[in-house]
Amino acid sequence: MIDAVKKHWRIGLLVLVLLASTVVLFAPQFAPDAGAEGIAAENDAEAQGLTNLQFGLDLDGGTRIRAPLVGYTAMEVPFDGADPATVASEVAAELPETTSSDVNAELRSQEDGGSGAVEVTDPDVSEEQFESALAAAGYEHDGIREGVTEETREATINVIEGKINEAGLSGGSVREIVDASGRSFVLIEVPGEDIESVTSLIEERGTVRIDIYVPGGSDGNGTVERGVLTQDDFENIGTATRTDQGGSYVPVSVIDDAPEGEESPAERLQRTVQEADSAAGGGDDWTCTEDYTESSDPCLLLVVDDEVVNSFGMDETLLGPMLRGTWVNDPGFRLTTGAAEGSFERAQQISINLRAGALPAELGDGSASFISPTQGEQFKFYSLIVGVLSVFAVAGMVFLRYREPKVALPMTVTALSEVYALLGFAALVGYPLDLAVIAGFIAVVGTGVDDLVIIADEVMSEGEVNSRKVFDSRFRRAFWVIGAAAATTIIAMAPLMVLSLGDLSGFAIFTILGVLIGVLITRPAYGDILRTLLTER
Structure with missing residues (x-):
């Protein structure tokens, strides 16, 4: 038994790979993980069907x-010893309608006072305006290109x-x-x-901030303290939650530490609330009306993308600790979105914006493009039909070529085992199958059968194989040809795999993997099978 295993270890390796692929494809332990925000794993498994394979948009719909990202980048800008933040603010100052957050500077070299790239991501700034701003700020450059930095x-x-x-x-x-x-x-x-x-x-x-409206003022119209809290000031952001009364809110906490000598965001909010309460005459709580401009108490304003989406007051349990100066010890509160229709969806969006932040560009x-789930199911069906037809076509041509089942049948099974092993790999790493990947599978079947035909022809071309020594000599000659062809395929496909060329990457990855599996596992196993069937000594 042990001698047989040693003699046919290549066949054993192929069987082991196929068993591992079966486990990965069907065992629930390898099912796709659950999505975020409590999406149940069993729902994902149900969506995937009987196997653990994941499908791309071509086959699943979506x-x-x-x-591209909007912006312009000036290259090789001499900073002359200035830090990048200073460079960005000086250039932004020359663009009156642009904030400093829309201009970014990246230091690339420390030589001669430093140099780097300066970019603007404001979609309303043209290339000419950006170039004029750089010149007005006193910064030369080595050209402006469309696009943003890496x-x-x-x-x-x-x-x-x-x-x-x-x-x-x-x-x-x-x-x-x-x-x-x-x-x-x-x-x-x-x-x-x-x-x-x-x-x-x-x-x-998706910018989110907290303003405070203070009623009264010299003109009686009230004032707004803007940007009391911004996105960067929140520490812990909870998920959107519904209340029993039909409202929605997002629980948050505010950062309560800062460098020595500076005011933390929590201290800033507490101080601003104290000043607003004093300006409004003081009180135990803030009662905010639906239209905050008509309120006699201050209001916290929830501002998303420069639009006030909700205004809310504070009861004694929140306002009291702020006025006493103890709220900073536990700086948490709720961002409420009211009880109107769509309030929960708005709360979800606020949570997403706070957690994910604003897009840099x-x-x-x-x-x-959109592929409907129905169309995706059709693509799956047609892909399966093409795969089955390919199998029958390959098997039919092989049988017509050799007329010997002991040569043709192992050839067909071995070629299909490569595809099965690739499916197991795709399930293991969670790579979504799309039309490009399936095209790679078909290419693997084609190149695999070509190589197996080379092996069979080389072994049987010079008459009957009368000994294993003769078989091994002929097989080695065939394997050199296969190895050279595999190396050529890998070299040709490698650029498509490493370059970011979209669907072509998936095609190249699975074609190369199929070639490697063939050269290292299935071709040697097929050689062992032929040796066993065609030789007696």
Whole structure:
């Protein structure tokens, strides 16, 4: 038994790989993980069907958005010893309608006082205006290109991923791709969602802040203390929650520490509340009317994208500790969105914006496509039909070629085992199957059968194989040819795998994996099978 295992270890390795693929494909332990915000794992498993395979938009339906990031970048800007924040603020000062958050400077070299890149992400700023602002601020440059820096692209991708995850959209992905001209795009794919839903989630910059309205004033119209809290001032952000009365809120806590000598965000909010309460004449609580401008008490204003979405007061349990100066010891409260229709969805959006943050740059004009789940199911069915037809076509041609079942049948089974092993790998790493990946599978079947035909022809071309020594000599000659062909395929496909060229990457990855599995596992196993069937000594 042990001798047989040692003699046919290549066949044993193939069987082991197929068993491992079976476990990965069907065992519940390898089922896709649950999505964010409490999406149940069993729902994901049900959506995936009998196997643990995941499907891309082509086969499952969903939205794909491909768009560049809006902005301009000035290259090789001498900083002359100034820190990047100073450079950014000075350039922003020359763009009156642009805030400092829309201008960013990145230090790239420390030589000669430092130099780097300066970018503007305000969509209303033209290239000419940006160039004029750089000149007015006293900064030279080595040219301005359309687009943003790599750092901004990475930050934007991270923010969009955060928005998708916080919204509980299981299976969504965001990555950077580059077209043939070298232009960078952000590719967003979200299964099961329509274009409008995905666009509304990601296109807005999603800024959230807390203002305080103080009634009275010299003109009697009241004043607004703006930006008492911004997105960066929140520490812990809870999920959107419904109340028993039909309202919705997001529980939050505020950062309560700061560098020595500076005021923390919690201390700033507490101080501003004390000043507003004093200006309004004081009281045990703040009662805010639906129209905050008509309120006789101060109001906290929840502002999303510069629009007041809700105004709310504070009862004694929150206002009292603030006025006594003890609230900073436990700086938490609720951002309420009222009880009107859509308040819970607004609370969800606020939670997403606070957790994920604002996009560093806006998405520009690009392309968006939607594949309905029905169409995706049709693609699955047609892909299965094409796969079955390919199997029968390959098997039929092999049988016609050799007329010997002991040669043709192992060849067909071995070729299909490569595809089965690739499916197991896809399930193991959670790689979504799409039409490009299936095309890679078909390419693997084609190249695999070609190699197996080379082996069979080389072994049987010079007449009957009368000994294992003769078989091994002929098999080695065939394997050199197969190895050279595999190396050529890998070299040709490698650029497609490493470059960000969208669907072509999946095609290249699985073609290369199939070639490697073939050379390292299935071709040697087929050689062992033929040796056993064709030789007696």
